[in-house]
Amino acid sequence: MRLSQRMDKLPPYLFVEISRKIAEKKAKGEEVISFGIGDPDIPTPPRIINRLCQAAQEPENHRYPETEGLPELRRAIATWYQQRFNVSLDADKEVLPLVGAKEGIVHLALCFIDPGDLALVPDPGYPPYSRGTMLAGGSPYYVPLREENGFLPDLEAIPDDILKQAKLLWLNYPNNPTGAIANLEFFQRVVDWARRYEIAVCHDAAYTEVAFEGYQPPSFMQAEGAKEVGVEFHSLSKGYNMTGWRIGMMVGNAAMVDALSRVKSNLDSGIPQAIQYAAVEALTGPQDSIREQNARYQRRRDLVIDKLKSMGLGVTPPKGGLYIWARVPQGYTSVEFTDDLLEQVGVVVTPGVGYGENGEGYVRLSLTIPDASLVKGLSRLAEWRDRKAGLGKTRAYLT
Ligand SMILES: Cc1ncc(COP(=O)(O)O)c(C=O)c1O
Numbered sequence: 019m020r021l022s023q024r025m026d027k028l029p030p031y032l033f034v035e036i037s038r039k040i041a042e043k044k045a046k047g048e049e050v051i052s053f054g055i056g057d058p059d060i061p062t063p064p065r066i067i068n069r070l071c072q073a074a075q076e077p078e079n080h081r082y083p084e085t086e087g088l089p090e091l092r093r094a095i096a097t098w099y100q101q102r103f104n105v106s107l108d109a110d111k112e113v114l115p116l117v118g119a120k121e122g123i124v125h126l127a128l129c130f131i132d133p134g135d136l137a138l139v140p141d142p143g144y145p146p147y148s149r150g151t152m153l154a155g156g157s158p159y160y161v162p163l164r165e166e167n168g169f170l171p172d173l174e175a176i177p178d179d180i181l182k183q184a185k186l187l188w189l190n191y192p193n194n195p196t197g198a199i200a201n202l203e204f205f206q207r208v209v210d211w212a213r214r215y216e217i218a219v220c221h222d223a224a225y226t227e228v229a230f231e232g233y234q235p236p237s238f239m240q241a242e243g244a245k246e247v248g249v250e251f252h253s254l255s256k257g258y259n260m261t262g263w264r265i266g267m268m269v270g271n272a273a274m275v276d277a278l279s280r281v282k283s284n285l286d287s288g289i290p291q292a293i294q295y296a297a298v299e300a301l302t303g304p305q306d307s308i309r310e311q312n313a314r315y316q317r318r319r320d321l322v323i324d325k326l327k328s329m330g331l332g333v334t335p336p337k338g339g340l341y342i343w344a345r346v347p348q349g350y351t352s353v354e355f356t357d358d359l360l361e362q363v364g365v366v367v368t369p370g371v372g373y374g375e376n377g378e379g380y381v382r383l384s385l386t387i388p389d390a391s392l393v394k395g396l397s398r399l400a401e402w403r404d405r406k407a408g409l410g411k412t413r414a415y416l417t
Contacts, residue, residue: 089109091295107269108272118255138176140161145373169193189238218271228338229312249269265289329402
C-alpha cells in the first residue's frame with residue numbers, strides 16, 4: 019500500500035495529540051480538567067432539539083438532501099444576516115449551507131488553489147486554513163498576528179512576489195486563538211487591499227455571536243464592496259451550541275458560492291434535512307439563549323482572567339470568542355508550560371505553538387468548561403502557582 023505524498027505533509031490535527039495525553043493520564047486513574055477544545059458544554063436550546071426530533075419523523079427528510087441546502091434554510095440564513103448585520107444576501111446565489119464551517123473552509127481551497135499557489139494564512143490561526151491549502155497542493159504563507167498590532171495582520175508588509183502567487187486571504191474575528199476583534203474600518207481596508215491585489219478574502223466569523231459586555235462583533239460582509247472580493251464563513255456551532263450537529267454556512271460572493279457548491283456536489287450529498295430544519299429554527303426563533311450564555315461565558319472569563327493574573331501570566335480580557343490567550347510564565351515554552359500543568363496538577367491547556375510559530379509564548383484556555391470543573395481547574399492552577407512559589411502543597415486531588 020502506498021499513501022500519497024500529500025499524506026506525508028499532513029500533520030496530525032492539534033487536538034489528536036492533546037487527546038492522547040489526556041487518555042494516558044486517565045488510564046493512570048488521574049482526573050484531568052480540560053480547558054482544551056472549544057466545544058460548548060452548554061446544551062443546544064430545547065426549541066432546536068424539538069424541531070430536529072420532529073423533522074426526523076418526517077419521511078421526506080430520510081432521503082438524500084440537495085447540495086445547495088433547503089430553500090427554507092438559505093432564506094433563514096439571509097434573513098438572519100439582514101437582521102443581525104443589516105447585510106442583504108440573495109438566498110439563491112449568495113448563501114451556501116455547509117456541513118459545519120470547517121468543511122467549507124477546507125473544501126474552498128479546492129476551488130482556488132493549484133500546486134504552486136499560496137494562501138495567506140494567519141499565524142497563530144485555526145489550523146484548517148493551512149490544512150485545506152496543503153490538501154489542495156498549495157502552500158500556506160503565514161502572516162503573523164502580533165500582540166502589538168492587536169493581533170491584526172499587517173497586509174502592507176506582505177512582499178510583492180508573495181502577493182502575486184497568493185489567491186486567498188484567510189481572516190477570523192473574533193479570533194481563535196487570540197481572542198482579538200476587528201472593527202469595520204479594518205474590514206474596509208481589507209476590501210480595498212483585496213481589490214488592489216485581486217486576492218479573494220475568506221473571513222471566518224464563527225464566533226460573532228459569542229461576545230461580552232454588550233459588544234456586537236461586525237460581519238466582514240458589512241464592509242462596502244465585501245461581496246465583490248470575498249465570502250464569510252459562519253457556523254451554528256458556537257452561538258447555538260450545535261457543534262455535534264455539524265451545520266454552518268458560507269455567504270457572499272456569488273462566483274465563490276457557485277464554485278464551492280460545484281465541488282461539494284461531487285463530494286457530499288448535502289446536510290441531513292432534519293438538521294437543516296433545526297438550523298432554520300435556531301436562526302429564526304427567539305435569540306435570548308445567546309444573551310444568557312454570553313453572560314455565563316463572561317463570568318467564566320472573569321474568573322479565569324483573575325486566576326491567570328494571580329499566577330503572573332500576562333493576559334487581556336477578550337471582548338469576544340471562547341478563548342483566553344495568555345502569555346506563559348518566563349522560562350517556559352508553550353509546550354513546556356502545557357506539559358507542566360498537565361503533569362503537576364492535571365490541567366489541560368493548549369500550547370500556542372500548535373496554532374503557528376507566532377503562537378509560541380502563549381497558551382489558550384477555552385471557556386467551554388462546566389462551572390464546577392472550571393472552579394476545580396482554577397484551584398488547581400492556584401495550586402501550581404503556590405507550588406512554584408515554594409509553598410509545596412499536596413497533590414491529594416490527583417489520586
Ligand atoms: C475559527 C473557527 N472556525 C470554524 C470552526 C468550526 O466550526 P464548525 O463547527 O461549524 O465546523 C471553529 C471551531 O472551533 C473555529 O475555531
